[in-house]
Amino acid sequence: MTMRVVTAPAEPPQGASHVAPSFTRMxxxxxxxxxxxxxxxxxxxxALLIAAGVFLIxxxxxxxxxxxGAQTYHxxxxxxxxxxxAGVLVIAVSLLPVLWVRRIAVLLFALFMVLLLGTLFVSSDIKGASRWIAIGPFxxxxxxxVKPTFAVVTAWMFASARTQDRFPGNLIAMLLMAVVGALLVAQPDFGMTMVVACVWGTQFFLAGLSLVWVVLLAAVGMIGAVIAYFALPHVQSRVDRFLDPASGDQYQIRQSMKAFMEGGLFGRGPGEGRVKEFLPDxxxxxxxxVAGEEFGLFLCLTIVALFAFLIIRSAIRLRREQNLFVLIAAGGLLTQLGLQALIxxxxxxxxxxxxGMTLPFISYGGSSLLxxxxxxxxxxxxxxxxxxxERT
Structure with missing residues (x-):
């Protein structure tokens, strides 16, 4: 007669059942x-840029x-x-394969182009511009x-022109730029127009445009800037006040510079800033x-470093990329991010x-953040x- 020894399964360590499994390479x-x-x-x-935005808001x-006259924490x-x-969107979109990035971009571009056109008819005028469509309280x-989706769609056109015989990708990209630019100027939003044009030009360069096109596009940009200066009073006023501060009201700039001077190296401390009470925007x-006054040069340089890190790190990741569409699309998106932050x-x-341009991830504004x-x-x-x- 043999005896069987039955051993009870080992109990998991206390609290182990509540620990989420970690990802492994398998x-x-x-x-x-x-x-x-x-x-x-x-x-x-x-995540750090979003966190900085939370503290600064x-x-x-x-x-x-x-x-x-709104509620204090409005x-x-x-x-x-x-x-x-925004956090969910970053993760959800980053889960997509390249093929679906392109598909989603095309769908969203078509949708928001229709809405962009709608701003000319149903938008309420705010500070002389018709850029917003009311959706309930927002x-x-x-x-x-339109900005990010346009960059992906034009990247597809430029890449297809190089990889498919007789495909008029460059012509389609030019037409799209003309339509988007015209709608943005009609609002009017010349800052956004400039950013979109720079992104488009960068992508055209990455797609291998000839030196003739470089000279031609540079000339068109210069002519457009001159026309905007002489034809639009508010553009002329901003340029004149920049070149000659005594020529007009410089209240916001003076307050902004005062904030940086008050902040110094380490700032006055969270919530201790005073210039923000007199700075309208x-x-x-x-x-x-506000970052300069309350947290000083330290936080300002940290923000600059984070944007630089994103762009440089992305460029390193792309250095061996063989897919032309990926190179052009990522190049356009990174140009947009860096240029907007720089401006x-x-x-x-x-x-x-x-x-009037927001600081990505940090400035107030749901549309900008999302x-x-x-x-x-x-x-x-x-x-x-x-x-x-892998299919792309």
């Missing part, structure tokens, strides 16, 4: 493959609400509704979403000045004429490590 699930192919340092940089939002609460959505700015166009920060520092999240999600998707031969 995990073939969608999230598992995404985790090991996406650039996690870039994902972390995006907390600082700049209440004074801005007080100036319009802008803070509205922005906080979009922050988690206002949607279609041009913000402190929560939007001049939020970089906002340079305007706050009086290095260029002022231009469209930037879509753009960065696309960059993360395009720069993921892909197996050789």
């Amino acid at each position: 995990d073939t699930s969608v999230l598992g493959r995404w985790w090991w192919t996406v650039d996690r340092p870039m994902l972390g940089a995006v 907390l600082a700049a939002g209440p004074p801005a609400a007080g100036r319009i 802008f803070v609460q509205r922005q906080f509704l979009f922050v988690p959505v 206002a949607l700015q279609p041009s913000e979403f 402190a929560h939007t166009d001049f939020i970089f000045a 906002n920060m340079a305007s706050s520092l009086s290095l260029i004429p002022t231009k 469209s930037t999240a879509v753009a960065m999600g696309m960059v993360l998707a395009l720069t993921r490590r892909r197996a050789h031969g």
Whole structure:
């Protein structure tokens, strides 16, 4: 007669049943493959920029609400509704394969082009511009979403012109640029037009345009700038005030520069800034000045470094990329991100004429935050490590 010893299964350590399983390299699930192919340092940089935006909106939002007679945390609460959505969008879009990045971009581009056209007829005029469509208590700015989707669609056209015989991709890209530019000028939004044109020009260059086209496009840009200066009083006023500060009102710039001087190296401390109480657009166009006053040069340089890191890191990820569409699309999206951040920060520092443009991920504005999240999600998707031969 033999005895069988039955051993009870070992109990898991206390609390182990509540620990979520970690991703391993053998995990073939969608999230598992995404985790090991996406650039996690870039994902972390995006999270830090969003976090910086949260802190700065907390600082700049209440004074801005007080100036319009709204509830103290009016802008803070509205922005906080979009922050988690932006986080989800970054991850969700970065999960897409290259083929679906292109498909989604085409669909969204068509949708927001219709809405962009609609702003000319149903938009309410705000500060002399018709850029927003009211959706309940919120206002949607279609041009913000046209920017990233336009970059992907034109990248497809430029790449197809090089890889498919007799495909008129360059001509289609030119026509799209003309239509988008015309709609943006009609609003009017010359800053957005300039950014879109620069992105388009960068993509055309990456697609291998000849030197003749470089000279021609540069000439067209210069002629357009001269026409805008002489034909549009507000453009002329901004340029004149930049070149000669005594020629007009420089209130916002003076307050912005004062904020940087008050902040010094380490800032006055969270919530201790005073210039933001007198700076009308402190929560939007001049939020970089709020960062300078409350957190000093340290945070300002950190923000600059994070944007630089995203662009340089993406370029490193793309250095061995063989897919022309991926190169052109990612190049356009990164140009858009870097140029918009540069314009906002340079305007706050009086290095260029002022231009109403948000600081990506940081300034107040749901349309700006969500469209930037879509753009960065696309960059993360395009720069993921892909197996050789993966369908794109």
